[in-house]
Amino acid sequence: MPQINLRVDEETEHRLQYLSARTGRSKTFYATEALTQYLDENEDYLLAKDALEEFSQSNDDAIDLADVVWPV
Structure with missing residues (x-):
């Protein structure tokens, strides 16, 4: 498995140590x-940004939020 070395400040180290000790x-x-969570959120942001840019450059009409049928 690949490995990454990471430097963190003392507060972050303390928080990690505390959480680790409390949870095992x-x-x-x-x-x-x-x-993983940070990467997921940023990848989602970039996908949304790209989709918005693509839509903005298209001639497609937007759908009014009031006209959206939400699943129950």
Whole structure:
């Protein structure tokens, strides 16, 4: 498995250590989870940004929010 070395400030190290001690999970587990969540959110943002840009450059009409049928 690939490895990344990460430098963090003392407060972040303390928080990771505390969480690890309280839960029995490793600091690596939490760092990996945090990085995965960060990447997921930023990838979603970029997809939405690209979709908005594509729509803005198209001649498609927007749908009024009041006309959207939401699933129940």
